[in-house]
Amino acid sequence: MKPIRCTLALAGIAMTLAAPAWPQAEPGLNMREIMLSIIAPMTNKIWAASDIQTDSQWLELEQAAMTVLAAGTLIGQGGPDGVYATQAKNEDWQAFTAEMMHAARSALSAIANHDEEALFNAGNDELYPPCENCHQAYLPR
Numbered sequence: 107m108k109p110i111r112c113t114l115a116l117a118g119i120a121m122t123l124a125a126p127a128w129p130q131a132e133p134g135l136n137m138r139e140i141m142l143s144i145i146a147p148m149t150n151k152i153w154a155a156s157d158i159q160t161d162s163q164w165l166e167l168e169q170a171a172m173t174v175l176a177a178g179t180l181i182g183q184g185g186p187d188g189v190y191a192t193q194a195k196n197e198d199w200q201a202f203t204a205e206m207m208h209a210a211r212s213a214l215s216a217i218a219n220h221d222e223e224a225l226f227n228a229g230n231d232e233l234y235p236p237c238e239n240c241h242q243a244y245l246p247r
């Protein structure tokens with residue numbers, strides 16, 4: 107093997123070793139896109155819930171609360187694109203994310219009990235404040 111080929115082969119091995127655990131050609135959603143496409147529509151469903159009658163309405167709310175949890179995991183890491191990775195290391199960022207995820211868990215237990223009042227309270231008292239607090243600290247202005 108000629109030296110140049112050998113160097114290329116070694117570079118190839120080094121790149122393979124440095125690659126992430128799964129192939130990811132695209133950086134994925136950024137923080138704003140997570141907010142606009144996942145967090146806002148799902149929390150709006152929870153906040154707008156009233157006069158819930160059917161199983162499919164409860165199921166839709168359950169899915170919304172679970173989706174907030176899933177997005178919380180992404181937010182906690184600073185977003186898949188990593189732009190907020192530095193901020194995500196801060197204690198307050200982690201606390202706001204944890205509060206939001208805890209609120210989603212409260213919503214889930216209210217939903218499991220088909221308890222509309224508990225769902226309303228979880229939405230207003232628990233789910234809303236972390237949005238406000240995190241935005242006050244971190245929304246770019």
Ligand code: HEC
Nearest residue numbers: 137138141145146149199202203206236237240244245246
């Ligand atoms: C841990 C921090 C954090 C939490 C919690 C959080 N957000 Fe955000 N949110 C951000 C950041 C940072 C941005 C700005 C992203 C950017 O533009 O780079 C943002 C942006 C947004 C935007 C877009 C605003 C705009 O006009 O650009 C919406 C809507 C939004 N968030 C909704 C919510 C809601 C609703 C909640 C609560 C259920 C929430 N967010 C919780 C950090 C957070």
